[in-house]
Amino acid sequence: AFLELEDPAILRLMAAEGFGPVSDADYDVVRALERSVADYR
Structure with missing residues (x-):
């Protein structure tokens, strides 16, 4: 749905x-970061 969103007011x-x-693999870096900061919680 968001891929087709072009309304400048909504995008703003x-x-x-x-x-x-995006693919699920695009979020691997986020998952890795989550694991690396888990010790700071």
């Missing part, structure tokens, strides 16, 4: 210029 509310397709 989201502080975004647009959206692109």
Whole structure:
């Protein structure tokens, strides 16, 4: 749904210029970061 979003007013509310397709693997870096900061909780 977000891939087709082009309304400038709505994008501005989201502080975004647009959206692109991503895969589950794109979030691997986030998962790795979560594990590395777990000791600081």
